[in-house]
Amino acid sequence: MSDPRKPADEYVVIRHRPGYRLRRSLILLAFTVIAAVAGYAAGLAQGGFRFSSAEASAEQLVEEVENLREQYREARQGLVNLERGRAIDEQALREARNTIVGLETRISELEADLTFYRNIMAPSETSKGLQVDSFTLSPARESGAFDFKMVLTQVGNNKSYISGLVAVNVIGRLDGEKEVIALRDLSDEIDDLGVKFRFRYFQDVEGSLRLPESFEPYEIQVVAQAEGRKASQAERTFDWKDLTEN
Known part of the structure; x- marks a missing residue:
């Protein structure tokens, strides 16, 4: 029990x-x-x-x-x-x-x-010196407006600084005719034909642009010109459709 x-x-x-x-x-x-x-x-x-x-x-x-x-x-x-x-x-x-x-x-x-x-x-033998590395576009809030960013690089010999000007042109058609418009005519942030640069490894150039009405862009041309002891030129063309579709 x-x-x-x-x-x-x-x-x-x-x-x-x-x-x-x-x-x-x-x-x-x-x-x-x-x-x-x-x-x-x-x-x-x-x-x-x-x-x-x-x-x-x-x-x-x-x-x-x-x-x-x-x-x-x-x-x-x-x-x-x-x-x-x-x-x-x-x-x-x-x-x-x-x-x-x-x-x-x-x-x-x-x-x-x-x-x-x-x-x-550690670049290849064919890609040394001043280079236009990239250019990107992203739509802004306002219609016809875009934010852009381009990257310039000094490949290989970057023990000292490199300086110069970089110019950007937007190529397209306006009223059926070919038109080349400088970036300064599309952006309130840029006053000169070329944007100054000075860097050792790389430099970003950022801003915004607005396209004219009825303008149909199809290419962006970037030309960078180095001055002084490292005088050289780098040029690259980007397809507008590729930039806006990515």
Whole structure:
């Protein structure tokens, strides 16, 4: 006969939450990545790449790419574990996928930056000196207006600064006739035919432009002219459709 004074066995009910630990880990990982990207952006805002050596910038990018790749592999493994489980936590799955997309995008951006710096420091024999590296366009809020950014580089021999002028022309048709319009006639920010530049590794030139009514653009021509001991010229033409469709 049992002792009436002996307490009955007690049971504690613990709520089972599938994927909770993984979701918490992924959230921490996402905050880590955001903090790393914020630090990287802050470095850029302070002119880290513009005024430090390209070699140090390239080494920093290599290290950050490797760190992100390791985080990417961990996130991928977490996603596989979730998908193989019997009870998949949908919220954790969405967070894992979003984290992976963000990591893939960041890795792609850093690899593009790393390629850019490597090309400056170790160019091919046919691409040395002053170069028109790129020109990009993005539509502005107002109709017919665009924001632009062009990048000039000094490839290979970048121990000293290079300076000069860069001119931009928009080529197209106006009322059925071929028309070449200088950038200064399309932008309120530029007064001269050429924009002055002076840099050691690279320089960005940014601004906005507005096309005349009825003007149909089809090309942008960029001509950079270096002066002094490093006198040289670099010219490149960009297809308008390619610039606006990307």
